[in-house]
Amino acid sequence: MAELLLTRGRRSFDVRYLPGFTPLAAFCLVALYLPLILVIFFSFNAERSITVFSHFGLNWYEEAAQNTFVQNATWLSLKLAFFATLVATTCATMAGLATTRRKPFPGQSVVYGVINQPLMIPEIVTAVALLAFFGAIKQATNVYGFGYLLLAHIVFCIPFAYMPIRARLQDMDLTMEQAAADLYASPWKVFRRVTLPMMIPGIIAGAMLSFVISFDDVIISMLVAGPGETTLPVWMIGQLRRGLTPQINAVSTVLLVITFFVVWMVFVMTTRKR
Amino acid sequence: MAEIGQSPLRASTPIGIGAKAAIAAEKRELKTRWLLVSPAMVIIGLAGVLPLSIILFYSFMSPGPYAGVSFEPTLRAWVFLILEEDLFEETLGLNYAHISIFSRSIGLALGTTVLTLIVGFPTAYFIATRPLRQRNFWLFMISLPFWSNLLVRTFAIMMFIREQGFVNHVLLYLGVIDKPLSIMFTPTAVWIGLVYAYLPLMVMPLYASMEKLDFRLIEAAYDLYASRWKVLQKVIIPLVKPGIVAGSILVFIPSIGAYVTPKLLGGGKSLMLGNLISNQFGTSRDWPLGSALALFLMAMVMIALIVYVRNESGKSAHG
Numbered sequence: 001m002a003e004l005l006l007t008r009g010r011r012s013f014d015v016r017y018l019p020g021f022t023p024l025a026a027f028c029l030v031a032l033y034l035p036l037i038l039v040i041f042f043s044f045n046a047e048r049s050i051t052v053f054s055h056f057g058l059n060w061y062e063e064a065a066q067n068t069f070v071q072n073a074t075w076l077s078l079k080l081a082f083f084a085t086l087v088a089t090t091c092a093t094m095a096g097l098a099t100t101r102r103k104p105f106p107g108q109s110v111v112y113g114v115i116n117q118p119l120m121i122p123e124i125v126t127a128v129a130l131l132a133f134f135g136a137i138k139q140a141t142n143v144y145g146f147g148y149l150l151l152a153h154i155v156f157c158i159p160f161a162y163m164p165i166r167a168r169l170q171d172m173d174l175t176m177e178q179a180a181a182d183l184y185a186s187p188w189k190v191f192r193r194v195t196l197p198m199m200i201p202g203i204i205a206g207a208m209l210s211f212v213i214s215f216d217d218v219i220i221s222m223l224v225a226g227p228g229e230t231t232l233p234v235w236m237i238g239q240l241r242r243g244l245t246p247q248i249n250a251v252s253t254v255l256l257v258i259t260f261f262v263v264w265m266v267f268v269m270t271t272r273k274r
Numbered sequence: 275m276a277e278i279g280q281s282p283l284r285a286s287t288p289i290g291i292g293a294k295a296a297i298a299a300e301k302r303e304l305k306t307r308w309l310l311v312s313p314a315m316v317i318i319g320l321a322g323v324l325p326l327s328i329i330l331f332y333s334f335m336s337p338g339p340y341a342g343v344s345f346e347p348t349l350r351a352w353v354f355l356i357l358e359e360d361l362f363e364e365t366l367g368l369n370y371a372h373i374s375i376f377s378r379s380i381g382l383a384l385g386t387t388v389l390t391l392i393v394g395f396p397t398a399y400f401i402a403t404r405p406l407r408q409r410n411f412w413l414f415m416i417s418l419p420f421w422s423n424l425l426v427r428t429f430a431i432m433m434f435i436r437e438q439g440f441v442n443h444v445l446l447y448l449g450v451i452d453k454p455l456s457i458m459f460t461p462t463a464v465w466i467g468l469v470y471a472y473l474p475l476m477v478m479p480l481y482a483s484m485e486k487l488d489f490r491l492i493e494a495a496y497d498l499y500a501s502r503w504k505v506l507q508k509v510i511i512p513l514v515k516p517g518i519v520a521g522s523i524l525v526f527i528p529s530i531g532a533y534v535t536p537k538l539l540g541g542g543k544s545l546m547l548g549n550l551i552s553n554q555f556g557t558s559r560d561w562p563l564g565s566a567l568a569l570f571l572m573a574m575v576m577i578a579l580i581v582y583v584r585n586e587s588g589k590s591a592h593g
Contacts, residue, residue, distance in 0.1 A: 015493045016403040025400035028393050032419050035430035051438045091314040098310035111311050117322050122531025124548040125568040128555050129325035155321045216423040219533050236425050252426040259422045
């Protein structure tokens with residue numbers, strides 16, 4: 001940053017320079033990260049205060065890890081994110097194969113519209129619509145359970161899984177597959193041995209994004225969840241409305257570290273030179 | 275037909291076997307492709323599109339005694355969107371509570387769009403003027419917080435701006451203020467929270483159009499004695515306008531439908547549309563009104579999206 005701030009001192013006329021822009025950019029980055037850094041910092045505070053740092057301690061992590069609410073909520077969130085990712089990524093991979101690399105088929109724009117639908121509707125609208133819809137089904141069939149929440153998560157995970165898979169497929173030409181087919185590989189073999197290995201980075205990136213999106217979801221989980229189905233973010237929002245304790249800092253820090261790691265992996269995988 | 279031999283499915287059929295076989299292969303391929311998209315289509319159709327038609331239906335029904343709806347068709351929910359019944363005189367009057375929530379939601383969403391643009395524009399410009407190899411890194415730094423949990427980010431802002439928070443500590447220490455600012459549970463707090471949450475959504479599309487900026491045009495403007503301000507106003511801003519529109523729409527849409535941020539930072543007096551909707555399905559137990567409000571919000575988002583799509587298609591028509 002120091003070097004960047006010094007551009008002001010340059011003697012030659014720089015056509016790219018605009019006064020005040022670099023300080024504003026620096027302010028923007030600091031403002032984005034400083035609150036998050038403070039959350040992490042105070043999670044290591046030994047005392048109960050989230051204002052004054054007394055001395056280093058890991059007791060809030062211990063307390064959070066031993067909290068049965070946190071344990072159950074984490075387990076439910078992991079289970080939900082895992083299955084939602086599995087189904088959403090499979091659907092997105094299949095849809096990606098059908099909607100890229102060849103002449104668009106009649107009705108393909110409708111398919112795009114439907115796949116991206118969950119991104120265009122405000123989450124609160126989807127959440128109340130699902131609440132009403134699932135309520136009607138529950139009343140009619142008397143079937144309850146984990147399936148509703150899972151289905152809701154799969155829906156909004158599909159577009160997130162689809163984006164990187166589609167981007168990856170659009171970058172792959174068909175020459176490899178043609179070569180394999182010329183060498184008498186069956187269509188299934190071509191897919192298993194050529195197409196699938198080549199699209200793996202896109203699939204992994206899509207799966208990671210949908211995992212993060214499912215694991216972080218608050219609004220839909222809060223409104224759709226049945227009794228006893230408290231995911232980690234739903235537990236957190238309840239705590240935040242009650243009062244702030246460093247236990248939330250500890251849980252937040254763990255979530256931040258996991259998310260940053262996953263996003264970094266996706267970033268590496270999608271920007272790597274091919 | 276033009277791309278025969280391009281598809282792995284079709285390449286296995288010998289080329290030149292005759293038009294009939296080619297047509298059959300084409301049909302088979304079409305069927306396979308529809309089969310491949312069907313799981314995604316069925317799932318989203320069932321749990322994404324169908325529920326919206328349910329709330330459309332519910333919005334024309336009467337509220338049920340405890341919750342849910344009773345199936346007596348009425349326009350009540352749509353009337354009560356902006357009107358309310360006077361309990362004593364049984365006349366209809368404007369529902370000022372709703373109107374103030376609508377105007378607060380629109381105001382906060384517009385305010386968020388403007389402030390993210392003011393902060394995001396220089397940031398995107400800064401990234402776009404870095405050497406090519408550094409740009410991905412800066413872009414990554416901007417988008418990283420966006421992927422982290424919205425609750426964690428809202429919590430971070432809560433800790434930052436509350437009365438015993440970081441901002442007040444620093445300002446008191448510097449002597450700028452002599453008693454702590456109470457920002458929490460005001461529309462200002464929601465505004466700050468929304469800007470913090472959605473700033474990356476402004477920077478990314480802005481960067482995408484600034485990356486393509488032709489600096490020779492800027493140089494030409496300086497050669498013709500334009501001032502810095504004139505260059506920004508007459509050259510840079512018109513050239514990156516598609517990015518400005520895209521970023522504004524991307525920020526406006528989640529801001530107007532925000533739920534978590536106003537709930538945690540706004541308190542009871544700074545509710546937004548999202549909170550009003552969820553209250554109808556919760557404590558107020560007026561599902562038809564909640565459905566009508568949800569569709570009203572959706573309509574506003576759709577208008578914003580149509581503006582965006584028009585802008586996109588206009589761009590390709592000129593370029």
